[in-house]
Amino acid sequence: MSLGVVMLVHDALGRAEELARHWATHGCPVVVHVDKRVKRDAYARFVNALSDLDNVKFSKRHRCEWGTWSLVAASQTASKLMLKSFADVRHVLLASGSCLPLRPVAEMVAYLEERPQTNFIESATTEDVPWTVGGLDAERFTLRFPFSWKRHRRLFDGYVRLQRRAGFKRKIPSGLVPHLGSQWWCLTRQTLSAVLEDPERETYDRYFKRVWIPDESYYQTLVRLYSTNIESRSLTLSKFDFQGKPHIFYDDHLQLLRRSDCFVARKIWPHANKLYSSFLSEDASIMTGAEPNPGKIDRIFSKAVERRTKGRPGLVMQSRFPNDGWENGTTAAPYSVFEGFNELFEDFEPWLARAVGARVHGNLFSAEKVQFAGNETEFFGAMSSSAAVRDYNPQAFLTNLIWNTRGERQCFQFGPMDSQDVTWTLAKDPNAQISVVTGAWALPLFRSNLNFSDIRREAARLQKIESDHIDVLRSGYARARIRIWTLADFVANPMEPLQTVIDEIGSRGSTRLTEAPRMVSLDGFGQFLQNLKNQGMHPYLMGDFTVGQDPGPTARSERKPYLVK
Structure with missing residues (x-):
């Protein structure tokens, strides 16, 4: 033997x-x-x-x-x-x-x-040993460990800290x-x-x-x-x-x-x-x-x-809920976020769905309810349209939405009237494509029948929210693909930014837009902004609108240079 x-x-x-x-x-x-x-x-x-x-x-x-x-x-x-x-x-x-x-x-x-x-x-x-776990490699030979790590964890950790603080070191036997x-x-x-x-x-x-x-x-x-x-x-x-x-x-x-x-x-x-x-x-x-x-x-x-x-990209579940920063990507697939487009264009969502062949939702983070495409009350993966359920964990809501719809591009609207808890998640997600027309939130106020003092207060509140949101999008931590236009710059030449956004999504149709959404009337909008200024509120996110020279909806004839080569 x-x-x-x-x-x-x-x-x-x-x-x-x-x-x-x-x-x-x-x-x-x-x-x-x-x-x-x-x-x-x-x-x-x-x-x-x-x-x-x-x-x-x-x-x-x-x-x-x-x-x-x-x-x-x-x-x-x-x-x-x-x-x-x-x-x-x-x-x-x-x-x-x-x-x-x-x-x-x-x-x-x-x-x-x-x-x-x-x-x-x-x-x-x-x-030469890279696999020691727990922060103790050379110290396991120079400190004393009289307490069980499993049964007396607090004593173990406390005694280690005490020895470190006191500078205690054991003498290793000669020759070892x-x-x-x-x-x-x-x-x-x-x-x-x-x-x-x-x-x-x-x-x-x-x-x-x-x-x-x-x-x-x-x-x-x-x-x-x-x-x-x-x-x-x-x-x-x-x-x-x-x-x-x-x-x-x-x-x-x-x-x-x-x-x-x-x-x-x-x-x-x-x-x-x-x-x-x-x-x-x-x-x-x-x-x-x-x-x-x-x-x-x-x-x-x-x-x-x-x-x-790390898990699979965009998959977070009960059995493997990672620490913040440990997740393997926030979401599982690319998606698009549009801010200000619903306010600027009539029937923007159905137009976008036709243009890119994607699933286009309303404001998923609206305070009242989740506006799924087709006004559905439930979506893939038994996702509820309840705002209370969504707000329990907005990041998980977004993660689940993208994971449940892998293979189909998701697009949704976002704005200053929505819950802002997901702002940093959107900004830091490399899968997000975010297109923003700043100041477009003022258009519904412009067409509203509210008292002007109420309009001024609401405009100031929404501008502050959007300003903070833009700061996040422009921060050094942002990893999303972000495009930002002021309202004035966008309406001056709407087809070029629309074409850019559609190209980034990857339209299944022709390479050039053959149809554009109808822009809402902007007659009197310049004077409306001037009235806000006169009331002491400075509307700076909309860009430069000159009083008396309000741009109207772009005429069909003005689009033709963008429609044909």
Whole structure:
């Protein structure tokens, strides 16, 4: 025999029994450490189930907890028993009760026999390890960690802050250079016995008892003292997500695990019956003879991490609600926002729908109700026209609308009388195309029958809202495609900006407009603006309208230069 397995078990004892029996019946002695928190009855049944195997032994039990010295102590106790009980063991593999052999044991034994002096343990200095999570890399060796991170989080964090503030640093034992790596190693008998029998072991143990997560650094550091023949990699495939939590393998990962050519994988779901039955079978056809290469599947895991952290563009759902700024794009597809066009043109919405072949809504963020196209009360994805429901989360409303209508361009109206909570969302969304005719909100006031004092107050209020909105659109944070015209500039030459907007949307029709919406009458509008000035309100967003020279609706004959080449 040349390979012994030290197995750390804390749950799923049925699967652990199956794995221990698999190793043992294929010539690999097993020493099992069972967490002391496992109840006595369950432990007794587990021991009894493996009592027919002479090469399976059980070590003294420790109460184990993640991130603490207890895991190292458990591996030390079991390893000592392994070296004492099985003199023929040349390599010792540390595994857990959820580590599943992916290739025949005979193939792994042959691989190790070809490398009798090689230690397989991931061991890198803190400067070379990019995967530490939680802000503690070098500090895990220079601070003290007497409190459990899982059970006493506030004490743990508070004591770390106190040590940082006091400038406390522990002295690292002479001759040690801290290294980090995976806790799942395969060491030669010579190296492992040197670690366990070192005269300075008491000093090293005392130091590492106050290191954070010592099972990722104890053997990884000490092995450098006793061996120069080190392969800094693990024979056990273990993958971690962006939070440092291990990926769990399920039945649908069968082909993925086979592709890796690794000898062992963790962490396998206890109920993955297909994985256990496939890899614990006696089918010799799965023998590959290939070098373990987890890099073959790294791309898949990288994409999985990206999908989990960023998600799909414009998709936010209960199961993956990202922090602000973590979302992968606000919306899923391009859309268009028109501000002031409904006020300036008659029947603008049906005209735009004919011109671009898109879904054209009214004011989706109107204070009274959501004005869906066709005045629908419900829209795709069971979206309600209720303003109260929409205003619970306006950004989510917009995101849902665009996601639910992927493949169809959405256009809607917006203005200063609408809810402004979505202003920054629109401005920062690269998918948004925003076209603004400033001051057009004054046209409904111009045609209204209100008292002029009321008109002046409302005009001042709406101008302040639109001014703030324009400031947002012109800010350095804006990422939307934004075009802004004053009302005076727009009505002086309406066809050119209309053509520009239609071209950006991507009209399904001809390249030049053959039909234009009818502009509302502007007779007397210049005098109306002058009256506002006379009442003490300065209407500056409309542009320059000279009194007595009011532009009227553009005549059909005046459009012809834009309609023909």
